[in-house]
Amino acid sequence: MRTIVGLWRWRGNPLCRRSDRREAWLALCAALLIVVGAPVVGLLSAEISHAALLRTAHEQQRERHHLWATAQHIALRPPLNAEPDTATPREERTRVTAHWTGPDGSPHTGTVPVRHAVRPGSRIQIWTDGEGHLTSRPMSTRGASSYSMLAGLAAGSVVVGGVELGRRLTVRLVMRRRYARWDEEWGRIGPDWGRTGTNN
Numbered sequence: 001m002r003t004i005v006g007l008w009r010w011r012g013n014p015l016c017r018r019s020d021r022r023e024a025w026l027a028l029c030a031a032l033l034i035v036v037g038a039p040v041v042g043l044l045s046a047e048i049s050h051a052a053l054l055r056t057a058h059e060q061q062r063e064r065h066h067l068w069a070t071a072q073h074i075a076l077r078p079p080l081n082a083e084p085d086t087a088t089p090r091e092e093r094t095r096v097t098a099h100w101t102g103p104d105g106s107p108h109t110g111t112v113p114v115r116h117a118v119r120p121g122s123r124i125q126i127w128t129d130g131e132g133h134l135t136s137r138p139m140s141t142r143g144a145s146s147y148s149m150l151a152g153l154a155a156g157s158v159v160v161g162g163v164e165l166g167r168r169l170t171v172r173l174v175m176r177r178r179y180a181r182w183d184e185e186w187g188r189i190g191p192d193w194g195r196t197g198t199n200n
Contacts, residue, residue, distance in 0.1 A: 023171060023174060026167060027167065034160050034163050037163070038156040038163075041156055042152040043152060045152045045156075046151060050148035053144035053148055057138065061138045061139075063129060063130055065129070067100050067102075067103070067126050068100065068123045070124075071119065071121060071123075072096075072099060072109075074096055075096070094114045096118055097109065097111055098126075100132070102128060103132060104132060106132050112124055
């Protein structure tokens, strides 16, 4: 923006080169793309991802079932990357061998991770698929909204970064061409430097 304002003030100056004007126009176009394009891309990406995530959430909520399992065997494991002597009971990971009945009535037995202390015979809440196999909690509509917002922010950030990267690369190319022209001019008039106005 500083380049745009500076060249606008000195637009009538004969020292303002064509490459300077091109650089100013490039900065103006990049600023417009960032101010207008990034929010539009972010909103479109958020809407598209929100619709897709909502479909996924509804599918998971239809296909996954909330059941109760009965604990059979309790196994305490120390936390990852920790010394056994320094592990506290709260930090220990509890894995429970439990049995449950699937939505189709079939019996199942498996290992269930829990966050709180349980005893044999205790009931544990689990999520299973239609066949009774353990699965994760289905995505909620609030989670879908949060992920879609993150997707929109990420898409907008990518646009901003891409536009700025393109602007910098273009400016570098313009500067290289400018320096190449200066070298050509210096090669042409350099040998005669200081002899202007002399008879030699």
